[in-house]
Amino acid sequence: MKNLPENFGSLVFNDAVMRDRLPKETYNALKRTMEQGKHLDPSIAHIVANAMKDWAVEKGVTHFTHWFQPMTGTTAEKHDSFISPVAGGGVIMEFSGKELIKGEPDASSFPSGGLRATFEARGYTAWDPTSYAFIKDDTLCIPTAFCSYSGEALDKKTPLLRSMEALNRQALRILRLFGDKETVHVDTTVGPEQEYFLVDKKLYEERKDLLFCGRTLFGAKPPKGQELDDHYFGTIKTRVQAFMKDLDEELWKLGVYAKTEHNEVAPAQHELAPIFTTTNIAADHNQLTMEMMKKVAERHGLTCLLHEKPFAGVNGSGKHNNWSISTNTGVNLLDPGDSPRENAQFLLFLTAVVKAVDEYQDLLRASVATAGNDHRLGANEAPPAIVSMFVGDELMEVLESIMRETAYESKDKVEMKVGVHTLPRFIKDTTDRNRTSPFAFTGNKFEFRMPGSSQxxxxxxxxxxxxxxxTLCQFADVLEESKDFTSDLHNLVKDTLTSHRRILFNGNNYSPEWVLEAEKRGLLNLKTTADALPYFVHEKNVELFVKHKVFTAGEMHARYEIMLEGYCKTLNIEALTMLEMVKKDILPAVSNYCRDLTATALQKRQLLPECSCEVEEALVKRLSKLSACLYQKNDKLEKALLDCKAYTDLQELANYYRDVVLLSMQETRTVADELETIVGSSYWPYPTYCDLLFHV
Structure with missing residues (x-):
């Protein structure tokens, strides 16, 4: 891309395009909706639609789609052309305000969690004017919300927008207490780091487990993994570099702020990180990023794996959610400034987050609960399932001084010296990073490290x-009634921090001692999705979302059902795939190898009766024993799956998959992986970890 600034966002109906193509009054009205959350005037929709259509047609576009995010976790789209018939058998290109504002896709086949019956097919998509339209695959894509005929949210965008409005309302109440009259809108901003694996497409297509499940259900550990730490930040392979270059250009044209890319810890693992943007747009951009990763990989003869744990024995992939709170005037409300002890506004917002994470640790854990992420959380590459917060040594000292009401002596800035005179000196950060923490303060934002890469x-x-x-609402309720704001603010911060100190932990979250300490503190350790999801619909959590008009009680219970069902279906697909691989591929491969070993031994004895056949005999004996064991384990797994039919309650079924099916799958895998280490490589039916991880 020769002229990046000029080409960036070239496929986006962004602010510059709108300013150029819309009448001033229309542009200003739309901007008020986008930046201040003002109600959209429907009368401007036709003007905007016509300008969008003209812009898109000039770029060769013939179709448009309402691009939405159903509760599948992916995106959906239905394409319509701009054509409209005219007299004489011709057509003209039209796009009305009505078509921009509302679409009507079939909603019957999307997850609804019981919000609607299958025969009730009508659903609506509604234009989200806060997120720019864009061109993808020669189609004008209009970001939209998705709801049922009766108004329930059937997507992920609608409640996200509601939650942003809820935070805006409460944050503005707090800012007014500090005398801020300039801020008219507060947004959360996010920069999601996306980890992924790249494998050769031909090898990928030879693995049924990767095709159906996105992860390997079998695979013996290769002689070399990530032990030498030589892949992390290492030289990027030529083929991968070409992929990354192509990906950057595609994302930049779509206005995605792709910034940082590097090799991750595991072989064949990589990461892409964007610049922060408003949460709603960041969510749209991340969906586009995942889609483009897969498409661009195909062009390079590669397959992009977004599963949280595609390979056992090496690091899995997460999606670190860097989250902050900013005003429309550009102020980051989580920036401590040079003197955090004296920055009362920062301390109040920080304390609100501390209280929120402690009181709703169950919700945070449930928000990242998936069958795939269960394999990753708690391993030595991801945070444990216990939610805690890291704030760093300096900030912890500030908070301790507030709780103890003692003086705090700010630390002088330290110049970093590395002992080489020719190297430049620079100011050292006031605290180190903690990569084991699930929820870490990293200077002016929180990094939530528990989410899985495919989420x-x-x-x-x-x-x-x-x-x-x-928590901001609770603080505002107290402080708005205050007679002595400074004193009451100090006491509120002090008392809240003292009450919620248990959530703060700056140590090693991987250590066994922390698990015991967390239990003493009363922190939850919800190890699996089946453990975590019931907390999503606990009474206090339903009351929370209903109070702030983010979810109705029905929408929450629907999502609980959908997440439980997704967990069970995922494990069922994996178990069925495992059964097929063992029956149709692995056992026949072992049998063929045994046959040839036996034939070799017989031929040796026929030729030279005194010739030793010790190797062949030992291998056949061992292989026969293991293949019999694998057959038994597979049979046990098959029976376990049949017993699933006895469960009608989804939570009970999820518990059964967790306790019985997963255990049986692991037992089956253990035997199959041992067989892989013995069977001749030319006989083994699938590409091995050596092939997949080191042949890109």
Whole structure:
């Protein structure tokens, strides 16, 4: 891309395009909606629609779609052309305000969690004017919300927008108490770091487990993994570099702020990180990023794996959700400034987040609960399932001084010296980073490190926005009645921090000692999705979302059902795939190898009766024993799946998958992986970890 600034956002109906193509009054009205959350005037829709259509047609576009995000976690679209018939058998290109504002897709086949019956097909998509329209695959894509005929949210965008409005309302109440009359809108901003694997497409297509499940259900550990730490930040391979270059250009044209890219810890693993933007747009951009990663990989003969744990024995992939709160005037409300001890406004917002994370740790854990993420959380590459907060040594000292009401002596800035005179000196950060923490303060934002790589970031940020809105609401209720604002503010911060100190932990979250300490503190350790999801619909959590008009009680219970069903279906697909791989591929491969070993031994004895056949005999004996064991384990797994039919309650079924099916799958895998280490490589039916991780 020769002229990046000129080409950036070239496929986006962005602010510059709108300013150029819309009448001034229309442009200003639309901007008020986008920046201040003002109600959209429907009368401007036709003007905007016509300008969108003209702009898109000039770029060769013939179709438009309402681009939405159903509760599948992916995106959906139905394409319509701009053509409209005219007399004489011709057509003209038209796009009306009505078509811009409202679409009517079939909603019957999308997850609804019981909000509607299958035969009730009508659903609506509604234009989201806060997110720019864009061109993808020669189609004008209009970001939209998605709801049922009776008005329930059937998507991830609608509640995300509601949660942003909830936080805006409460944050403005707090800012007014500090005398801020300039801020008219407060938004959360997000920068989601996206981890992924790249494998050769031909090898990928030879693995049924990767095709059906997105992860390997079998695979012996290769001689070399990530032990030498030589892949992390290492030289990017030529083929991967070409992919990254192509990906950047595609994302830049779509206005996605793709910034940082590098090799991650595991072989064949990589990361892309964008610049922060408003949460709603960040969610749209991340969905586009995942889609483009897959498409661009195909062009390069690669497949992009977004599963949280595609390979056992090496690091899995997460999606670190960097979250902050900013005003329309450009002020980051989580920036401590040079003197955090004296920055009362920052301390109040920080304290609100501390309280929110402690009181709603169950919701945060549930927001990242998936079958895929269960394999990743708690391993030594991701935070544990216990939610805690890291604030760094300096900030912890500030908070301790407030709780103890002692003086705090700010630390002088330290110049970093590395002992080489020719190297430049620079100012050292006031605190180190803690990569083991699930929820870490990193200077002027929080990094929520628990989300899985394949997840939509909408659900995570719905929770973050809403729990922060609730604690800010509680603070505003107290301080708006205050007679001595300074004194009451100090006491509120001090008392809240003291009450919620248990959530603060700056140590090693991987250590066994922390698990015991967390239990003493009363922190939850929800190890699996089946453990975590019931907390989503606990009474206090339903009351929270209903109070702030983010979800109705029905919408919450629907999402609980959808997440439970997704967990069960995922594990069922994996188990069925495992059964097929063992029956049709692995056992026949072992049998063929045994046959040839036996034939070799017989031929040796026929030729030379005194010739030793010890190797062949030992291998056949061992293989026969293991293949019999694998057959038994597979049979046990098949029976376990049949017993699933006895469960009608989804939570009980999820518990059964967790306790019985997953255990049986692991037992089956253990035997199959041992067989892989013995069977001749030319006989083994699938590309191995050596092939997949080191042949890109």
């Amino acid at each position: 939509s970031i909408s659900g995570i940020n719905i929770v973050l926005n809403t729990i922060a809105a609730e």
